[in-house]
Amino acid sequence: MKPNLYDRKCGSRQVLDRIGDRWSVLVVLTLADGPRRYGELAERIDGVSQKMLTQTLRGLERDGLATRTVHAAVPPRVDYELTDLGRSLLTLLAGLEAWATDHLPEVEAARDRYDTRA
Amino acid sequence: MKPNLYDRKCGSRQVLDRIGDRWSVLVVLTLADGPRRYGELAERIDGVSQKMLTQTLRGLERDGLATRTVHAAVPPRVDYELTDLGRSLLTLLAGLEAWATDHLPEVEAARDRYDTRA
DNA sequence: CGGAATCCCTCCCGATACTG
DNA sequence: CAGTATCGGGAGGGATTCCG
Numbered sequence: 001m002k003p004n005l006y007d008r009k010c011g012s013r014q015v016l017d018r019i020g021d022r023w024s025v026l027v028v029l030t031l032a033d034g035p036r037r038y039g040e041l042a043e044r045i046d047g048v049s050q051k052m053l054t055q056t057l058r059g060l061e062r063d064g065l066a067t068r069t070v071h072a073a074v075p076p077r078v079d080y081e082l083t084d085l086g087r088s089l090l091t092l093l094a095g096l097e098a099w100a101t102d103h104l105p106e107v108e109a110a111r112d113r114y115d116t117r118a
Numbered sequence: 119m120k121p122n123l124y125d126r127k128c129g130s131r132q133v134l135d136r137i138g139d140r141w142s143v144l145v146v147l148t149l150a151d152g153p154r155r156y157g158e159l160a161e162r163i164d165g166v167s168q169k170m171l172t173q174t175l176r177g178l179e180r181d182g183l184a185t186r187t188v189h190a191a192v193p194p195r196v197d198y199e200l201t202d203l204g205r206s207l208l209t210l211l212a213g214l215e216a217w218a219t220d221h222l223p224e225v226e227a228a229r230d231r232y233d234t235r236a
Numbered sequence: 237c238g239g240a241a242t243c244c245c246t247c248c249c250g251a252t253a254c255t256g
Numbered sequence: 257c258a259g260t261a262t263c264g265g266g267a268g269g270g271a272t273t274c275c276g
Contacts, residue, residue, distance in 0.1 A: 008165035015218040015225055020138045038258055047126035049250055064228025075257045092213050100133040107133055110182025193237045
């Protein structure tokens with residue numbers, strides 16, 4: 001049976017939920033150019049709390065989109081990296097990022113129109 | 119100045135937030151094949167409440183992604199339809215839908231592995 | 237039929253403090 | 257440095273009721 005995105009019990013909807021998560025998208029995009037340390041991610045992604053970053057990374061790890069590598073050293077060093085699966089998603093997310101920046105003016109114009117009229 | 123997705127004050131992030139909204143994605147996909155009535159949308163999208171559907175449609179309308187057309191008739195009839203801007207986004211979202219269904223088995227397998235190990 | 241308005245509650249998320 | 261643990265506020269969202 002074909003996965004039905006519109007059925008709330010279908011797993012594909014849960015996959016979409018992960019994609020839809022704001023932090024997941026930003027984290028995956030940040031991992032585009034290769035492995036990153038925890039601290040690097042925290043620094044690059046403005047506004048993310050420690051808690052949400054960790055939680056997001058665990059989620060990505062659980063879904064097989066990223067790997068977590070602990071280097072035995074002092075101070076501790078942990079690297080996160082996209083898996084093949086994660087990279088296959090990256091392509092699509094990069095498209096979304098491009099769309100968001102490309103069409104930002106149109107969206108903002110539409111909002112102004114809507115708000116002033118209403 | 120180039121829009122910076124990682125800056126929380128940047129408008130592009132707000133655009134991403136709309137994309138990230140679970141109901142928005144489903145509504146846009148449901149509008150793929152042409153105009154739909156309010157009731158049709160409510161029926162096809164499992165689990166959406168009246169309130170969230172209306173709220174989502176208002177949001178899409180505000181951002182210029184969809185139009186709302188009221189037909190003067192009894193009983194009332196309201197059609198929603200994607201704009202050109204909305205259709206340009208549809209392409210990307212359809213890609214996400216395909217990814218979600220295609221890679222669902224891999225994601226579920228990864229989850230099982232993660233959960234049994236932990 | 238297609239909403240708007242209200243109540244109400246959950247749980248998401250941020251802030252803070254502590255640890256290996 | 258890279259987390260975990262805990263607490264509390266606030267927004268998101270469901271259920272219900274009423275309206276044009």
